[in-house]
Amino acid sequence: xxxxxxxxxxxxxxxxxxxxxxxxxxxxxxxxxxxxxxxxxxxxxxxxxxxxxxxxxxxxxxxxxxxxxxxxxxxxxxxxxxxxxxxxx
Numbered sequence: 001x002x003x004x005x006x007x008x009x010x011x012x013x014x015x016x017x018x019x020x021x022x023x024x025x026x027x028x029x030x031x032x033x034x035x036x037x038x039x040x041x042x043x044x045x046x047x048x049x050x051x052x053x054x055x056x057x058x059x060x061x062x063x064x065x066x067x068x069x070x071x072x073x074x075x076x077x078x079x080x081x082x083x084x085x086x087x088x089x
Contacts, residue, residue: 036076048080 001009003025011021032050035042041051057072080088 039074044081046081046083048078048084051077051079053077 007018007022007025010016010025011018014021016024032042036050036052039052041049043049052074053076055072055075057070059068059070061067062069
């Protein structure tokens with residue numbers, strides 16, 4: 001499912017115009033992004049929890065240039081809720 005498919009389904013379910021639904025979805029995603037950037041977890045009851053985790057830095061090689069690059073630091077994580085896991089099974 002793409003973002004536009006999701007907007008169509010949300011608009012149909014809520015009875016809203018697609019333009020308003022897309023603005024609401026963009027606002028929600030911006031809020032999630034901003035909270036994770038601050039390091040705050042986001043819990044959506046019945047769906048899951050978004051959080052930020054730290055990874056140990058490690059050295060890798062860029063395949064194009066062969067140059068060593070250090071990667072790691074903060075990375076987003078998602079833990080699905082029990083209800084979401086049961087719905088998918």
